[in-house]
Amino acid sequence: MTIAPERVEDLVTALRTVLREDQILTSKTDRYNRARVPAPFPVHRWAERVPDLAVLPTTTEQVADVVRIANELRIPIVPRDGGTGLTDGAVPLRGGIVVDVKRMNKIWEIDLDNRTAxxxxxxxxxxxxxxxxxxxLFYPDDPASYPCSLVGGRIGTSGWSLIGSRYGHTRDLVLSFDLVLPTGEVMHVGDGIGRKISKSSSGYQLKHLFMGHQGTLGIATEATLKLYPKPEAELSPFWAFDNYDDAYACVGALARAGVATFAGAVLFDEWKVAYLRRDDEAYIPQPNDVRALVCAVMYGYEDEVRPAGKRLFRIAKEHNARYLGDExxxxxxxxxxxxxxxxxxxRTKDGQVVPMSWHCEDxxxxYTRLPSVTKAWHEIVADLRRKTDVFDDWGMFAYTSADxxxxxxxxxxxxxxxxxxxxxxxxLWVQAKREIAAVAISHQGSISACHGSCREGEVDLVPDELGRGFDVMLEVKRALDPNNIMxxxxxxxxxxxxTEDPA
Ligand SMILES: Cc1cc2nc3c(=O)[nH]c(=O)nc-3n(C[C@H](O)[C@H](O)[C@H](O)COP(=O)(O)OP(=O)(O)OC[C@H]3O[C@@H](n4cnc5c(N)ncnc54)[C@H](O)[C@@H]3O)c2cc1C
Structure with a gap:
């Protein structure tokens, strides 16, 4: 959906009062480039999700000015960082303005004593x-999209990090940030009046509210982050198993061991191992008797990682693991x-190789629910495959979220x-997504640990997951974004x- 051409002209005229010409992008290429996201979508419908223009602000003030103009003109506005989000958060569903914050990429301060950037x-x-x-030093927010997702998108999604079992996830690592609200006001979000407090009990704890909202409550422009010593040693043993049950028992035992340098563990199920063997050129293929894999990761100083590794190797051995070697x-x-x-x-059902894009449902x-969720999800995808050749099951991972x-x-x-x-x-896919989400909820989980849950299909179950919390979301949204532009x-x-009368 787009806005009428004469309104676009009015908008450009207004934007020229606050931005330079080269910060306002109206060409088809610029607009289409900022409509793309990795999650597959029917090609014949791509044109439905293109913005009317994009802007490239460089300061918080410019973002605030743009938002104020959008609010006055009642024009939709969508924040976009790396555009790697997998729940369509950065997709402009109603056209309007995409705010591409990529030029706001300065490091303003590295505070060596307080360990912040x-x-x-x-x-x-x-x-x-x-x-x-x-x-x-290092900033340990480490998603699998590490090179191309950006700090603002991590805030917008409240992202999950591969090494979060040691260092925490985005919400733990971002101390504070400036946020442009949907009315164009600027608000500082975080603990304390300064930027660098990690724990305060003063007032409502608003930081969580303003993370993971998928850009529906504002645009984060400047953030202060917690830093750690760059790890001297990284140990990431991969073990093979000849059945899923041993691998499942092993990953649980490794994660429960309470090893201080433990940064995460990953379980690869049979489907994943088969897929890697079959189709992922990046992987060194494993023999057929390998049916599941586990990886554990330790980060820290050499003299703490080495003994920790010994302990985890011992646990793995007790669970019939075979070490796959350093390489x-x-x-x-x-x-x-x-x-x-x-x-x-x-591959299609007959094994025919065809072009396919990757999509991840999370x-x-x-822990105790993993085997039954795994079984139910594979059945959903198998059912899809029985109906059409458009889908392939590339297997499952389970990654620890906590230490x-x-x-x-x-x-x-x-x-x-x-x-x-x-x-x-x-x-069929949207229905499958609903079923995948329903399985997570029926197992007392959450629809998403990682990407968010606002894509077609899964989003229908968000009210079921949140209950009264969903009504609170609506009330917060209405209060902060009275014109529904964000x-x-x-x-x-x-x-x-x-509702007839929002008041
Ligand atoms: C190969 C691959 C691997 C991935 N692995 C992981 C993983 O391990 N962990 C994980 O958490 N995610 C992962 N993702 C998903 C994605 O990278 C994350 O969701 C990431 O946080 C998105 O960041 P981005 O900069 O690309 O944001 P975008 O995609 O641009 O935006 C994401 C959402 O945040 C909003 N937003 C963007 N900028 C701002 C801002 N400045 N202020 C407020 N809201 C904003 C957008 O409107 C949108 O709703 C992966 C994606 C890919 C493609």
Whole structure:
């Protein structure tokens, strides 16, 4: 959906009062480039999700001016950082303005004594860590999209980090940030009046509210982040198992061991191992008797990681694990931080190789629920495959979210033949997404640990997951965004405006 051409002209005229000409992008290429996201969508419908223009602000004041203009003119506005989000958060469902914050990528301060960095939210963790490394420091927000997702998008999604079991996830690592509210006012979000307090009990704890909202409550422009010593040692043993049950028992035991340098563990199920063997060129193929894999990761100083490793190796051995050797262990772990180059092909039911894009469905699930969620999700995808050749099951991972092993980011990777995604196949997929989300909820989990849950299908179950909390979301949205201009159409938040009298 787009806005009328004469309104676009009025908008451009207004934007010229606050931005330079080169910061206002109206060409088709610029607009289409900022409509793209990795999650597959029917090609014949791509034109529905293109912004009317994009802007490239460089300061908080400019973002605030743009938002104020959008609010006055009642024009939709969508924040976009790396555009790697997998729940369509940065997709402009109603046209309007995409605010691309990539030029806000300065490092404003590295505070060596308090161990913080203050940055523009358009910076990537990769670039930031290149600078921090010079001081022996690092910022440990480490998604598999590490090189190309940006700090603002991490705030917008409240992202999950591969090494979060040791360092925490985005919400733990971001201390504070400046946020442009949907009315154009600027608000400082965080604990305390300064930027660098990690714990306060004063007032409502608003930081969590303003993270993970998928750009529906404002645009984060400058953030202060917690830093850690750059780890001297990284140990990431990969073990093979000849059955899923041993691997499952092993990952649980490793995560529950309470080893201080433990940064995370990953369980690869049979489907994933078969897929890696079959189709992922980046992986060193495993013999057929390997049916499941586990990887554990330890980060820290050499003299703490080495004994910790001994302990975890002992636990793995007790669970019939076979160590795969240093080369595979180091190589595969390195590749985990940069999964952008996922394979571009999959297979039909008959084994025919066809072009496919990757899609990942994720949920937060307790350890004890993993086997039954795994089974139910594979059945959903198998059912899809019985109905059409557009989908392939690329297997599942379960990654620890916490240092105690309480819950796991559980993901099923689905190959989608995007060029063949017609209306019928899309409907089947949306229904499958609903079923995948329903399984997570029926297992007392959450629809998403990682990406958010505002894409078609899964979003229908958000009110079921949140209960009264969903009504609170509507009330907050209406209060902060009276004209529904900030990323409209997401998270069923239009319902906040459906009532006759919002007051
Ligand atoms: C290969 C691959 C691997 C991935 N692995 C992981 C992983 O391990 N962990 C994980 O958490 N995610 C992962 N993701 C998903 C994605 O990278 C994350 O959701 C990431 O946080 C998005 O960041 P981004 O900069 O690309 O944001 P975008 O996609 O641009 O935006 C994401 C959302 O945040 C909003 N937003 C963007 N900028 C701002 C801002 N400045 N202020 C407020 N809201 C904003 C957008 O409107 C949108 O709703 C992966 C994605 C890919 C493609």
């Amino acid at each position: 203050t940055v523009g939210t358009g910076i990537s963790m990769l670039k930031l860590n290149e600078e921090l490394g010079k001081h022996g 595979i262990s180091e190589g595969d772990w390195a590749a985990r931080h940069d999964r952008y180059a996922t394979p571009l092909h999959g 949920a937060a699930v307790n 105690t092993g309480v819950d796991y980011l559980t993901e099923i990777d689905v190959g989608i033949w995007e060029q063949q995604l017609d209306d019928r196949a899309w409907e 990323n409209p159409g997401k998270y069923l938040l239009d319902r906040a405006y459906d």
